[in-house]
Amino acid sequence: MAERIPTPTEIKRWRQYLADERAEAAVYRDLASRREGEERAILLALAQAEGRHEQHWLKLLGPHAEPPLRASTRNRFLAAMARRFGSVFVLALAQRSESRSPYATDADATDAMAADESIHEEVIRGLATRGRIRLSGSFRAAVFGANDGLVSNLSLVVGMAATGVSSQVVLFSGIAGLLAGALSMGAGEFVSMRSQRELLDASQPTQITLTAAPSLDLANNELVLVYRARGMSLEAAEHRAAERLGQFTCDCDPSLSLQPENFEKADEHESLGTAWGAAASSFCFFASGAIIPILPFLFGMTGINALLLACALVGATLMGTGAVVGLLSGASPLGRGLRQLAIGLGAAAATYLLGLVFGTVVG
Structure with missing residues (x-):
């Protein structure tokens, strides 16, 4: 079978894809350099995926891959922002960039590459969510x-x-x-957010069950109602009440045993911001x-x-x-x-x- 000879139009398009893949990989590496742990690993994995796409275009281009072409204006801007900021703003730009990938309609891109770009958008959306919540x-x-x-x-x-x-x-x-x-505006926003915080605080469970439990009527164990009101099933509520009262006579699944009631308050900076x-x-x-x-x-x-x-x-x-x-x-x-x-x-x-x-x- 004769080797396919690409047309000048195809060469131009493939070279642009190659330049953009390299630029996107550089963006993810720059973002990863400003993060630690799981986020860093995820961003480096995205950069590796873009590297696989780069190899695809290099294989198609062969000797036509040189000299390197400049990335698109959008990707150059994104790379500059990533080097200087590395913030949620850049992640939002990267999310939009991934959503505009042309691979789904380009016959020269593989189905796996098109699927990768769709998944990358969701990965970036997830990473950006934390920053959006804080903002x-x-x-x-x-x-x-x-x-x-x-x-x-x-x-x-x-x-x-x-x-x-x-x-x-x-x-x-x-x-x-x-x-x-x-x-x-300032006064209204303060009152609004402080009131919302107070409403949320009023809904947090207290530890009154620990002090009241010894005096409860064992025949009418109202402690079960407390746990059912918190969303537990009847079986789980009975098991928790038995634990609190020092009884283990209920025929329950031992896996229902729960950890001590440490109800953590929501991080007000991440949920509402401060008043x-x-x-x-x-x-x-x-x-x-x-x-x-x-x-x-x-x-x-x-x-x-x-x-x-x-x-x-x-x-x-x-x-x-x-x-x-x-x-x-x-x-x-x-x-x-x-x-x-x-x-x-x-x-x-x-x-x-x-x-x-x-x-x-x-x-």
């Missing part, structure tokens, strides 16, 4: 605070401007909105968002030019925050950015129209 509390408050500041203060500024008041009144209204909103951290994030990010719509007025601009510049600045910031959320969630940065932009400017446009109506009625 979820304060990051949620920060994103919510920044976008609320941007949208609410822009709406306030354009609404006031539409009524025909002076630029000075618009400026002072924006400053008042910034301070009131930031203080409200103070969330409050501070809400205050600062609301203020940082709310100041953007009034920047043109702070620098002396007036009229429609100030409003247009304020809308442009807010629009660019909304696109940026939406893109960051998209990257961290493994979704399209452009799609998330456009969604944020549409929501923010839509709210401002509605307020502007209401301001026009109000100004006309009052005038």
Whole structure:
């Protein structure tokens, strides 16, 4: 059978695949160098898998593999981020990169390679989950605070401007909105998260069963009800109660014996974030968002030019925050950015129209 001679188009595509596989392997090795234990081993295993893919393209290319081609812009950016940060942000980018693998539709890639890329996405998703959980509390408050500041203060500024008041009144209204909103956001986030933490703490089991057990009526063993309320089966609850009372007369499976009741509290940094951290994030990010719509007025601009510049600045910031959320969630940065932009400017446009109506009625 004659050896297959690749076409120039195939050679170009294979060389790009080869460069990208090498770049992805380097990213995983860089990430592994910043981790220990199981995570390090997983990342190194991913790098080895990319190395197997690299060998596939080298075999197909033969002498056409040289000189080496540069990786795609996306993979070069990912490699640069991995070398400098090695954080959940990079893992989110790597997850998105794996999800866009072309191997599933490329006849020159093996089925095993396509399957590898799909599995790699899930592996990276799992590794990124821990970092996302740690970020979820304060990051949620920060994103919510920044976008609320941007949208609410822009709406306030354009609404006031539409009524025909002076630029000075618009400026002072924006400053008042910034301070009131930031203080409200910070206080509200603190109370919300502290209340949620208190609710969770109230649900944690206590050790009262240990002190009350000796005085319980043995004929009506209500200790069983305690364990059933905690989710145990009747059989497991009876066995645990017998252990606590020093009796082992129940006909139970010995494997039901449980360890002492050490109920560990959830790590508040990983589940909710701290109330103070969330409050501070809400205050600062609301203020940082709310100041953007009034920047043109702070620098002396007036009229429609100030409003247009304020809308442009807010629009660019909304696109940026939406893109960051998209990257961290493994979704399209452009799609998330456009969604944020549409929501923010839509709210401002509605307020502007209401301001026009109000100004006309009052005038």
